[in-house]
Amino acid sequence: MNLSSDHSEPALLKRLAAGDVDAFQAIYDTYWSHVYGVALRLTKSPEQSRDLSQDIFVKLWTHREKAATINDIEKYLFTVSRNLVYDFLRREVFIESNRRFLQEYHGYEAPSPHDLVEIKSRHQALEEAIQSMPPRLQEVFRLHWMEGLSHDAVAQKLGISRVSSKTYIVRALAFLREKFAGPGKNF
Amino acid sequence: MQAISEEQFQHLFAKYLEDKCTPEEVELIIHWVRSGQADHWMDKPLEAAFGDPALSDAGAPGEKQLVLSQLLVQIAADRTNGAEAVAPGDRPQPGRLFSARPRRLFSPWMMAAASLILLLALGYWYFTQGTRQMTKAPAPAPAPLVATTFHARPGTTGAILTLADGSQVNLDSAGAALPETQGDARLSRNNNELVYAGDSKAAKPAKPAEAAEATVYNTLVTPRGREYSIVLSDGTKVWLNAGSSIRYPVKFDKRQRDVTITGEAYLEVAQDKDRPFTVASGGTNVTVLGTKFDVTNYEDDQNASVTLLQGSVRVGNGGKDILLTPGHQVQIAHAGGTMTTRNEDGSRVIAWTRGLLDLDNADFASLMRQISRWYDIDVVFKGMPKGVHIGGLLHRNVDLDVVLQYLGDNGIHYTTQGKTITILP
Numbered sequence: 001m002n003l004s005s006d007h008s009e010p011a012l013l014k015r016l017a018a019g020d021v022d023a024f025q026a027i028y029d030t031y032w033s034h035v036y037g038v039a040l041r042l043t044k045s046p047e048q049s050r051d052l053s054q055d056i057f058v059k060l061w062t063h064r065e066k067a068a069t070i071n072d073i074e075k076y077l078f079t080v081s082r083n084l085v086y087d088f089l090r091r092e093v094f095i096e097s098n099r100r101f102l103q104e105y106h107g108y109e110a111p112s113p114h115d116l117v118e119i120k121s122r123h124q125a126l127e128e129a130i131q132s133m134p135p136r137l138q139e140v141f142r143l144h145w146m147e148g149l150s151h152d153a154v155a156q157k158l159g160i161s162r163v164s165s166k167t168y169i170v171r172a173l174a175f176l177r178e179k180f181a182g183p184g185k186n187f
Numbered sequence: 188m189q190a191i192s193e194e195q196f197q198h199l200f201a202k203y204l205e206d207k208c209t210p211e212e213v214e215l216i217i218h219w220v221r222s223g224q225a226d227h228w229m230d231k232p233l234e235a236a237f238g239d240p241a242l243s244d245a246g247a248p249g250e251k252q253l254v255l256s257q258l259l260v261q262i263a264a265d266r267t268n269g270a271e272a273v274a275p276g277d278r279p280q281p282g283r284l285f286s287a288r289p290r291r292l293f294s295p296w297m298m299a300a301a302s303l304i305l306l307l308a309l310g311y312w313y314f315t316q317g318t319r320q321m322t323k324a325p326a327p328a329p330a331p332l333v334a335t336t337f338h339a340r341p342g343t344t345g346a347i348l349t350l351a352d353g354s355q356v357n358l359d360s361a362g363a364a365l366p367e368t369q370g371d372a373r374l375s376r377n378n379n380e381l382v383y384a385g386d387s388k389a390a391k392p393a394k395p396a397e398a399a400e401a402t403v404y405n406t407l408v409t410p411r412g413r414e415y416s417i418v419l420s421d422g423t424k425v426w427l428n429a430g431s432s433i434r435y436p437v438k439f440d441k442r443q444r445d446v447t448i449t450g451e452a453y454l455e456v457a458q459d460k461d462r463p464f465t466v467a468s469g470g471t472n473v474t475v476l477g478t479k480f481d482v483t484n485y486e487d488d489q490n491a492s493v494t495l496l497q498g499s500v501r502v503g504n505g506g507k508d509i510l511l512t513p514g515h516q517v518q519i520a521h522a523g524g525t526m527t528t529r530n531e532d533g534s535r536v537i538a539w540t541r542g543l544l545d546l547d548n549a550d551f552a553s554l555m556r557q558i559s560r561w562y563d564i565d566v567v568f569k570g571m572p573k574g575v576h577i578g579g580l581l582h583r584n585v586d587l588d589v590v591l592q593y594l595g596d597n598g599i600h601y602t603t604q605g606k607t608i609t610i611l612p
Contacts, residue, residue, distance in 0.1 A: 028258070032251050032254065032255070033244055033251065034237070036243075038237055041204045041205075042204070046250075050254055057254075057258050058258060058261050058262075061261075061262055075238075078233060082233060085233060086220075086229065094216070099217060102213050103214075106208040108206075161245070166206075
């Protein structure tokens with residue numbers, strides 16, 4: 001970390017403990033991406049990661065007086081986050097209604113060239129269903145499934161993370177499956 | 188469920204973090220985490236994850252700023268709820284300042300906001316109501332995405348002061364020269380506030396009425412994208428929202444205090460029972476002795492309104508008078524002048540004086556007008572979103588992109604071109 005002297009970690013933590021919002025923002029600025037990235041690994045969901053990262057920084061603020069005795073922000077983040085993470089996982093992520101999504105997420109494999117040809121041949125039938133998807137899903141689905149872009153390429157093109165691209169795709173497939181639930185179609 | 192050792196769990200958890208679990212392993216993880224027995228087994232991998240910079244992820248554009256803006260709202264609420272007051276003087280009632288997503292981290296009053304949060308939990312919208320609404324609705328046109336090359340910065344403090352002789356001073360820049368005196372009124376600038384020195388009656392030499400000088404008026408105008416505050420000669424403080432104006436005498440008369448306001452202003456009127464304070468705005472007059480209230484009268488809104496936070500005011504439209512009590516708002520229709528009174532939480536109405544954009548308190552069209560005034564952009568309605576409720580508070584110190592992303596996340600479809608945002612059905 002390349003921080004000038006009054007922005008050194010212990011100094012920032014002391015200022016945070018004293019209730020300095022600027023110090024809080026400086027810490028946020030440096031560490032949010034880090035916290036958000038960990039949250040993505042845990043939740044597999046950009047929205048939940050936003051929530052969890054928000055919770056963590058709120059707690060960093062509300063428990064700020066504890067920061068005075070700490071020197072290492074990363075350790076402090078872990079200490080502050082630990083119980084929040086357990087609760088968040090239990091309350092929002094590891095719940096029955098999310099089980100299938102998590103399983104599909106872990107099992108997801110990018111479409112093979114054969115899949116891409118197959119889906120193009122059914123384009124017409126699919127178009128209406130795709131158009132009724134929420135906008136973000138629609139866009140990611142088109143890029144990844146219709147144009148064959150990798151998650152990394154989708155992520156770069158849309159300015160989202162790789163994890164999010166995969167999340168949206170798994171949701172899009174679940175969406176289509178529900179839409180075409182019933183005889184015949186199979187996704 | 189079979190027993191599991193700490194090592195086995197940590198092995199599974201590492202696979203979980205890397206998306207490599209089989210469906211059975213996902214079930215195992217869910218089971219053990221839900222049981223509560225594995226909590227401290229997660230510590231080591233969690234500590235490692237928090238110590239691993241390679242896991243950093245910048246998120247989507249605006250995401251970091253959006254989370255920060257919601258955090259700042261929560262922090263403002265936290266500070267206000269504690270000992271320190273946040274300007275202006277009137278402390279919002281505990282429980283009245285909602286964060287976009289308050290959680291159980293705060294005291295129970297934040298939990299009272301639960302119904303609001305339901306509408307807010309960002310992104311869940313897509314997969315709950317969102318998906319359901321969308322499946323029912325006929326296929327909407329592919330919505331434009333939030334990513335846009337258009338960047339509007341939030342408004343800042345600044346205003347234009349017009350003196351009695353018609354000359355103008357731009358108060359955006361710190362260097363602009365102010366006349367120090369006008370008649371025997373003294374004028375100074377304190378940070379981003381204009382201050383007229385006191386005109387306490389005791390200090391004034393008694394003058395025969397006929398010798399009194401003609402009253403000198405100044406006008407302070409905030410263009411779109413600017414806000415400013417001013418302390419009048421009697422000590423009354425006025426916050427001017429974007430796209431507003433106040434005309435006032437540099438020194439008040441001995442018998443009355445009269446000002447004229449357009450747009451939106453929040454006033455904390457200094458007590459003076461001998462000199463009633465009157466705000467004229469359009470056809471509406473508000474008469475007070477000493478009190479805190481907000482006047483909103485934008486020509487492009489359907490109504491003018493007066494909201495009382497403290498004290499009492501009398502609101503007249505030329506025909507009828509209404510005596511308003513705290514916690515109430517009177518709306519005066521621009522067409523016809525009909526006055527209706529309703530309950531209104533004043534601390535939310537004046538959220539803007541604390542730098543917050545209140546998304547909850549306004550109908551969608553007037554919310555977009557607020558946005559257009561603060562970001563100095565134009566909004567065109569090609570359709571009015573139905574069944575969508577935008578709620579919460581955002582810090583209005585964020586770029587327009589962030590606000591637009593928030594709206595997009597809440598199901599609003601729009602396109603942007605230059606300085607114009609078009610709202611689609």
